[in-house]
Amino acid sequence: MVSHRDSNAQRIAALDERAEALKLKRGMGIADARAMHPSIDVVEADAEADRRLLEGLADWCDRYTPLVAIDGDDRLFLDVTGCTHLFGGERAMQDEILTRFFQQGFDVRAGLASTPGAAWAAARFHGDRIIASGEEEALLSPLPLSALRIAPETRASLESVGLRTAGAVMAAPRAPLARRFGTALLLRLDQALGRLDEAVSPRLPVAPLSVERHLAEPVMLTDDIERLVSRLATALKADLERRGEGARALALFLFRVDGAVSRIAVGTSRPMREPGLIKKLFHERLTALEQNIDAGFGFDLVRLSVLSVAAFDMLQGDLAGDVDDDDDDIALFADRIRARLGDAAVLKPVVVESHLPERAVAILPFAEAPQRRMPPNRSDRSAPPMTIYPPERPMRLFRSPEPIEVPATEIPEGPPMNFRWRRALYRVARAEGPERIASEWWRRLPGEEEAPTRDYYRIEDSEGRRYWLYRQGLYGSAAQAAPRWFMHGVFA
Numbered sequence: 263m264v265s266h267r268d269s270n271a272q273r274i275a276a277l278d279e280r281a282e283a284l285k286l287k288r289g290m291g292i293a294d295a296r297a298m299h300p301s302i303d304v305v306e307a308d309a310e311a312d313r314r315l316l317e318g319l320a321d322w323c324d325r326y327t328p329l330v331a332i333d334g335d336d337r338l339f340l341d342v343t344g345c346t347h348l349f350g351g352e353r354a355m356q357d358e359i360l361t362r363f364f365q366q367g368f369d370v371r372a373g374l375a376s377t378p379g380a381a382w383a384a385a386r387f388h389g390d391r392i393i394a395s396g397e398e399e400a401l402l403s404p405l406p407l408s409a410l411r412i413a414p415e416t417r418a419s420l421e422s423v424g425l426r427t428a429g430a431v432m433a434a435p436r437a438p439l440a441r442r443f444g445t446a447l448l449l450r451l452d453q454a455l456g457r458l459d460e461a462v463s464p465r466l467p468v469a470p471l472s473v474e475r476h477l478a479e480p481v482m483l484t485d486d487i488e489r490l491v492s493r494l495a496t497a498l499k500a501d502l503e504r505r506g507e508g509a510r511a512l513a514l515f516l517f518r519v520d521g522a523v524s525r526i527a528v529g530t531s532r533p534m535r536e537p538g539l540i541k542k543l544f545h546e547r548l549t550a551l552e553q554n555i556d557a558g559f560g561f562d563l564v565r566l567s568v569l570s571v572a573a574f575d576m577l578q579g580d581l582a583g584d585v586d587d588d589d590d591d592i593a594l595f596a597d598r599i600r601a602r603l604g605d606a607a608v609l610k611p612v613v614v615e616s617h618l619p620e621r622a623v624a625i626l627p628f629a630e631a632p633q634r635r636m637p638p639n640r641s642d643r644s645a646p647p648m649t650i651y652p653p654e655r656p657m658r659l660f661r662s663p664e665p666i667e668v669p670a671t672e673i674p675e676g677p678p679m680n681f682r683w684r685r686a687l688y689r690v691a692r693a694e695g696p697e698r699i700a701s702e703w704w705r706r707l708p709g710e711e712e713a714p715t716r717d718y719y720r721i722e723d724s725e726g727r728r729y730w731l732y733r734q735g736l737y738g739s740a741a742q743a744a745p746r747w748f749m750h751g752v753f754a
Contacts, residue, residue, distance in 0.1 A: 263276065263277045263278075263281050263295070263303065263305070264277070264304075264306075265292050265305070265306055265307060266307040271292075271293075272291065272293070273289055273290065273291055273292065274287070274288050274289060274290050274292065274295060275288065276288065281302065284299055284302070286298070286299070312335060312336075313335075317332070317465075318521070318522070318523070319338065319521070320332055320338055321523040322521045322523055323338060323340055324517075324523070325563050326340060326355065326359065327342050328466070329341035329462055329464045330465060331462045331463050331465055332465055333382075339378055339382075340462075341462040342355065342374070352392050353392060356374055360372055362521075366521045371386065371389040371390065372389075372390060373386070373389075373391055374391075374392045375392070375393035376393070376394075376456060377398060377453060377454055377460065379398075379450065379453045379454030379455075379460065380398040380401055380454050380455075380456075382411060382454075383401060383405055383409040383454065384401060387405050398455050399455060402428040402432070402454060402455075403432065404427060404428075404429060405427065405428050405429075406428070407420055407421065407425070407426065407428060407431070410428055410447070410450045410451060410454060411450050411454075412447055416443055416444070416446070419442075419443060420447075428451075431447070431451065432455075469513070470568055470569075471501050471502070471567065471568040472565055473498055473565070473566055474515075474563060474564065474565035474566070475490055475493070475565075476562065476563055477561070477563065480519050480559060480562045481557075481560055481561055482557040482559075484548050484552060487514075487516070487548065487561070487564065488544065488548065490564045491514060491540065491541050491544045491564075492538075492541045494564065494565075495537035495540040495566060498540075498566060498568060499537055502535040502568070502571070503535065505571070506573060506574060507533065507535075507572060507573060507574055508532070508533025508534050508535045508571065508574035509533065509534050509535060509568045509570070510529065510530055510533055510570040510571060511529045512527065512529075512530075512540065512544075512567065512569060513527040513528075513566075513567045514544060514564070514565070514566055514567075515565040515567065516561045516563075516564055517563035518556075518560070518562075519558070519559050519560055519561070520558055522558065524561075526547055526551060526555075528547050529597070529600065529629050530597050530629070531593045531597055531628050531629045531631075532590065532593045533571070533572045533574045533575075535574060539594060542594070542598060543597055543598060543601045544601070546598045546599075546601035546602040547601040549602060550601070550602040550603070596608040596610075596628040597628075597629075600629065605627050605628075608628040609626065609627060610625070610626055610627075610628045611624070611625055612624050612626050612631050612632065616702065617699055617702070619655070619751075620659070620662075620663070620750075654753075655730075655751070656728075656729075656730040656751030656752055656753045657751075657754040658751055658752050659730075659750065659751040660750055663732075663748035663750045664683070664684075664749045665746065665747070665749075666681045666682060666731060666747045666748060666749050667681060667682040667683075667747070668681045668682075668733075668747040669682075674737040675696075675736070675737065676693075677693035677695060677696075677721065678690055678719075678731075681731070688723045688724075688727075689724045690721055690724075691722050691723055692721075692722040693721050693722070694719065694720040695717065695719035695720055696717035696718060696719055697717070697719075698715060698716070698717050699715070699716045699718065699732075701715065714734045714743075715735065715736060716732045716733070716734055717732055717733045718730060718750070719732065719733075720753070728752065728753035728754075729749060729751070729752055729753070730750050730751040731748060732747070733746070734746045734747070
C-alpha cells in the first residue's frame with residue numbers, strides 16, 4: 263500500500279489487488295489498516311517522483327500523438343484524431359498501448375471515445391472499451407455520478423435528492439438542475455455527450471513539422487542515429503521548401519523500447535533546411551551528449567521535429583552556381599560550436615543606439631544577435647559612395663572605467679602630462695583630443711542629476727603604449743564637483 267498524510271492522519275492513497283482482497287479501501291486510516299492486518303507493507307507516497315513518472319509516460323505517449331495532456335495525478339489524455347489509421351485502427355492502437363504499458367510493468371486502463379468525458383468514464387469504469395460516436399449516453403446512463411467528473415460536494419448534493427446515476431441526472435429537467443447545483447454540472451454533462459467541445463491542452467507545444475521513422479530493429483549506435491537524422495532531414499526539406507521557410511530550432515526525439523525518451527535540441531542562427539548542415543549540427547550535439555544518452559536495449563522510433571521556423575531568403579549565385587556568402591560559413595561554424603558547448607559558447611557584439619562607449623555595444627548570444635542577410639539597398643546608384651570614418655576606439659574597452667590620478671595638466675582643459683594607474687606612474691609623450699561626449703539626457707529619470715560631460719583623449723606614453731582615458735566634468739564649474747580622470751581602454 264501507499265500512504266499519504268490527510269488532515270494530520272496517514273491514510274491509504276493506493277493499494278494493490280492483494281490489499282483490496284483484505285477488505286482495505288482507499289482513504290482508510292493506516293492505524294485502522296494495521297489493526298486489521300499488522301503485517302501489511304506500507305510505503306510513503308512521493309508526489310514529486312509520481313509526477314516525474316507521469317511526465318515520462320506522457321513523453322513516451324508522444325509516439326502515438328503529439329496532443330498528450332496530463333489529467334490529475336494518475337491519468338493521461340491522448341487526442342488521437344487522425345492518428346489511429348497509422349497503427350491499424352482504433353482497436354489495434356489501443357491494444358498496442360495497453361500491451362506496451364503492461365510490458366513496462368504498469369497496470370493501466372484505457373477508454374477511447376469521441377469526447378474526453380466519455381473516454382474518461384470508459385477507462386475508469388470499464389477498463390478497455392471503445393465507444394462509437396453517438397453511444398455516449400448509453401455508456402453514461404448506468405454509471406454512478408463520479409463518471410461525470412463533478413465536484414464531490416455536488417455529487418453528495420445530487421445523491422441527497424435521489425439522483426444517484428448519470429442517467430438520472432440526464433433525465434431530470436435542466437433548468438432546476440442549473441438553479442440548484444450550478445452550471446458546472448450541465449457543462450460536464452454536455453461535454454461528455456459531445457454537445458459542447460472540450461479541448462485537450464497538450465503539455466508540450468505541437469511542432470509545425472515532424473517526420474519520424476519506426477524501426478523494426480532498434481538502433482543503439484550514434485552512427486546509426488546520425489544516418490537516420492540525415493534521412494529525416496531530407497524528408498523535411500521538401501516540406502520546408504514548399505512553405506518557403508527554414509528551420510530555426512529542431513529537436514530529435516529518441517524513443518527507447520522500454521519507454522524512456524531522449525530529447526536533443528539544436529538551434530540555428532539562420533533559417534536552415536539543407537540535410538547535410540542539419541546532420542552536422544546533430545553530430546556535434548550527439549558527440550557532446552554521447553556519455554549521457556543511455557540507449558538501453560535500443561531506440562525503435564526516431565522523430566525529427568521543427569520547433570521554430572522563419573522565412574528562408576534565397577541568395578543569388580554566380581554563373582557557376584556558387585554563392586559567395588562568408589556570413590553563412592561563420593553562422594554554420596557558430597551553430598556547430600553552440601551545439602557542442604552550449605548557446606553561451608559563442609557571443610557576438612551588437613551595436614546599440616547609444617553614444618556612451620560602455621553602452622554602445624551589447625554582447626548577445628550569437629543566435630539572438632541580428633543577422634544582416636543582404637547589403638543595404640542604395641536608391642541612388644549614380645551618386646558616388648560616401649566614406650565615413652568613425653572615431654578611433656581602443657582594441658580593449660574596460661567593462662567599467664578605472665579611476666586614475668592626474669597630478670597636473672598643461673592647461674585646465676587639456677590632456678594630462680602624466681598619470682598614475684594601478685600604482686604605476688606613466689609619462690605622457692603624445693596626446694590627441696579631446697573628443698567630447700555629453701550625457702544622454704533623454705535617459706535621465708525625473709529628479710535625477712545630469713551626468714558630467716566626458717572629454718576623451720588618446721594618450722601615448724614614453725614607451726609607446728597607447729591608452730584611452732577621459733576627464734569627467736569641467737574645471738571651474740560651480741554646479742559640478744571637481745573633475746575626475748578615468749582609464750577606459752587600451753589600444754593594440
